[in-house]
Structure formats: structure tokens, C-alpha cells
Amino acid sequence: MRLPEMASALRDRARQLFALACDAADPAQALRRALTAAPLPRPDPGGALLVVAVGKAAIPMAEELLRNLDGPLGSVLVITNYENARDLPGATVIAAGHPVPDANGARAGAEVIALLSAATAHDRVIALVSGGGSALMPSPADGLTLDDKAEVNRLLLAHGFEISETNLVRQQLSRLKGGGFLRHATPAPVAAYILSDVIGDDLRAIASGPTVAPIGDRAAARALLQARGVWPLLPEAVRRYLDDPEPVRPPLPEARNTLIGSNRMSLEAVAAGAGQGARIVDDRLTGDVGKAAKHIVAAALAADTRPACLIFGGETTVTLRGTGRGGRNQELALRVAMEMPELGRDWVFLSGGTDGRDGPTDAAGGLVDVLTPDRIRASGAEPEALLANNDSHAALNAAGDLLVTGATGTNVADVQILLLG
Helix, strand or coil: CCCCHHHHHHHHHHHHHHHHHHHHCCHHHHHHHHHHHCCCCCCCCCCCEEEEEECCCHHHHHHHHHHHCCCCEEEEEEEEEHHHCCCCCCCEEEEECCCCCCHHHHHHHHHHHHHHHCCCCCCEEEEEECCCHHHHCCCECCCCCHHHHHHHHHHHHHCCCCHHHHHHHHHHCECCCCCHHHHHHCCCCEEEEEECCCCCCCCCCHHHCCCCCCCCCHHHHHHHHHHCCCHHHCCHHHHHHHHCCCCCCCCCCCCEEEEEECHHHHHHHHHHHHCCCEEEEEEEEEEEHHHHHHHHHHHHHHCCCCCEEEEEEEEEECCCCCCCCCCHHHHHHHHHHHHCCCCCCCEEEEEEECCCCCCCCCCCEEEEECCHHHHHHHCCCCHHHHHHCCCHHHHHHHHCCEECCCCCCCCCCEEEEEEEC
């Protein structure tokens, strides 16, 4: 089914603008800017720099840091997802599971704790934190297993918990999240450089906040789970742990936390690249993916008749009702394609994860246009049935509308681009 020439050109343009969004979040460049503005802390005589890099951008951040070191260097531990893993001279690299934690991630968490626990007051710990770090460095609290945490994570995803809610729960079940990293590093001071994948850039939520105070306590996590009806579904060990009284501990040490990149910066790069007619409509596109689709369609209807580039950024949630495969970006793209009325002009809509991966698939998201539903039906499939089964990957694949970029080496949440001819 041949696309009109204008729509084909808009699709190419959308891909180019999405590439600009990913380039703006380049972790090496972001860290280089931060280190130029404020040099690394130096260890005391007899001490060393100890480096832990965790997240989807861990390798390029660690690589850039190693280029800038001029003091005594101790251990360098890098933990990233399988797709982004590669050898890095001078560092130990551990590849682990994301978004579902696995045994390699548990081993990585144990190695981080061992490294930090050996730090002295003369050392300086450097943490390089990026999106995905929460799943890549699991360290279950006492009495819990990796399977317990994986089941909790599955339940939170299935019931549409937003990222801040998810991290409130995760932090209480971990020895490293919610400031646990700092406790293990004591008495060594910690400096953290953070690439944000969280809308609003709440440092407590990025990689579940290893170097900042937690979002809440056990009582808050328990109350949230009970209010959302998830409490009885949790593993018994998790319920027992959250029911126990909060232990009395020393005050949490403070780290020097520096934010080096964010979703908003990527949206601004798209707007600059698109030029006249570009506008950031919403930089906090969160919550239910169905509501987000309606918001985007409403923005298209409200746009004037001139060519326009409407930009959104955020991280939506999908409530699982079926057995299909997909992710929040693929489902958002499919919903927009299904709900967009006749506009009287060509349009394309792109929704993609800046890490190059959307859910448990090989796609970053979707790139749809006015003919997407027709192409799905022409393949013999029914888009409505696929959507009801949360099978957005199959629907977009049938239309040739999957956005596949490969791993990008960064992660600053999702970017949505609506181009109106």
C-alpha cells in the first residue's frame, strides 16, 4: 500500500528528529560537560577513586570518566544491559537482565556491595547512574529472593504503577536502592553523576535513587500496595518484610549528586532541529497510555493549518489485559493511529524509547500514519483485536510500522513526535 509522497517524507523527518533526541542525551558528552564545569573530587593521600557505573549508559559514561582521571584509581565496576555490553579496558563489565532482573544482576549487586564496603575515609567513590540501573543491580533485602523481587516488579508493571510509585516499593525491598549505596560506601564520600530517565528529574526515582534518600518508608509502600489492591498478590516473604517495623539506623550520608542530562533536553533538541512550527506540547506525558493517546489526538485537532511539529515527552503506563507483546511506545503509537480522525492533511506520529528498546521486544516504539490501520487489515489481522490483547508489536509489525533503532547507549525516557503536513 503506497504512501503519499508527503507522508513518506514526514516519516523520514520523524526518524531524523528522533535521532536528534537520542544524540542530545549522549552520555559521554553530557558527562564531559559536567566534568569541565566541576572537576572530579580527589582522594586523600593513601586513598583511591572507586568507580561504580550502572545503567544502560554505563559503558560510555565510564569510558569518558576514565579519559578524565588523573588521580590514583582503584576498582572500576560497570553494570549494563546485555545489548549495550562490551569490553572496556581498565574496568570490570557485568552484563545483566533488563527490564527483568536476573542472576547476573544479582551477582553485580553483590560485587557493588563488596566494593563499597571495602572503601575507607581516604577513598572517594564515583557513581555513574543512568536509566535501567534499578533492574540491572538487584540486591534483595534480607529474607527476600531475586524471584520475590521479580514477581513484585511483574505485578507493578501489570497494574500500571507509575515510576515514582514503582520506586517507592522497590526501594524498600533492596539493600542498594533508596540511599542504600551510600550506607555501604560509608565512610567514603560519594559523588554521583546522573543521566535522568525520569520525568521531572526526581533523583530519588532515577535507578531507584541509590545515592539519595528514599521516596518513603515501609509503611508508605505497604499503604500504596494495599490501596491499589496488589497487597494480597505479593509473595508472602515480601508482605512479611513490609509488615516488620522499620529498623533504627544512623542518618543517611549525603552525596554530591549532579544531573547531567534529561528528557527535557532531548525535547529541546527536537524542537531546535524541527525549526519553525515546532512546539513542546507536554514534557510530562505520564499515566495511562489510552489517556495519553487522546491527549495527542486533541493536540493534533487543535493545531493550526500550517505545517507543525508537536513534541511530547514522558513515560506512560500500560495496563495488561491480554497476552500479546509490545511496550508503552508501541501501544501509544497504535492507539493514536486508531483514534486519529480525518485531518485533511498528511500526518505521522512517532513514539520511541530513547534507549532503543520498548518492553520485551526488539523495537524502540512505533511510527504510524493515516494508513496504518489499513495496512494491518490488509495483512489479514484485525487491529482492534490485537490492541485488546496488548499485541501492539504484532500489529505494527504487520503494518511495517515498528521503530527499530538498536540499542542507543542512553536512556532519558520516551519521546513522541507528531508531524503535520
